């Protein structure tokens with residue numbers, strides 16, 4: 001792992017430079033960190049260089065003060081690419097990472113080869129829900145929402161067969177800095193790409209979870225209707241599809257980027 005001091009923050013990242021032609025950048029979901037992609041690295045590393053980073057306020061990245069915006073998180077990615085002198089990438093983001101991906105697709109098209117938007121939507125949830133979550137976490141901490149989080153993130157079948165793995169993801173969740181988590185909640189609350197998403201020109205793969213109640217398959221359908229050069233794949237998962245159906249997820253990425 002390395003840390004990089006950028007214009008406005010310090011980001012933690014891991015760059016596996018396998019000297020391949022293409023690089024794929026992974027952007028984590030709310031309350032996770034770059035280790036959420038561990039199951040993708042082995043297979044994908046045979047084909048691509050892999051750059052993973054902790055979203056601002058998460059993992060070992062700095063939790064700067066004040067509310068964040070998706071624009072800020074998108075610019076963090078551009079600063080990171082500039083610092084590492086990487087011109088063009090394939091970008092894969094899940095949930096809030098998918099909002100960052102949409103922002104990049106709209107505002108930084110020339111930095112993208114292909115875009116993968118997972119378990120996300122043009123808008124996630126509503127203002128009231130996010131404000132309630134912010135207040136709850138401010139008052140009672142992340143432990144107070146851990147059981148609801150597990151229910152949204154994984155199907156009951158997956159939890160019963162993979163208890164250790166789920167516990168480890170949730171251990172990362174409760175270690176997320178409260179300030180970073182709620183600042184990112186504000187970024188999600190304020191994001192709405194309904195009117196801009198059709199400007200995305202990069203070929204785009206949308207991955208939705210058929211059992212995802214946070215960002216539904218309908219949200220994925222809407223993205224596909226609006227983004228001109230896009231396709232949609234559904235996996236039988238809840239919100240964290242890349243962990244719940246890791247191999248299927250990884251194969252979708254390889255096929256999409258290589259073709």
Ligand SMILES: O=C(O)CCC(=O)CC(=O)O
Nearest residue numbers: 029030095096097152214
């Ligand atoms: O996962 C995200 O990045 C945002 C959506 C969300 O809050 C998922 C959840 O915890 O329910």
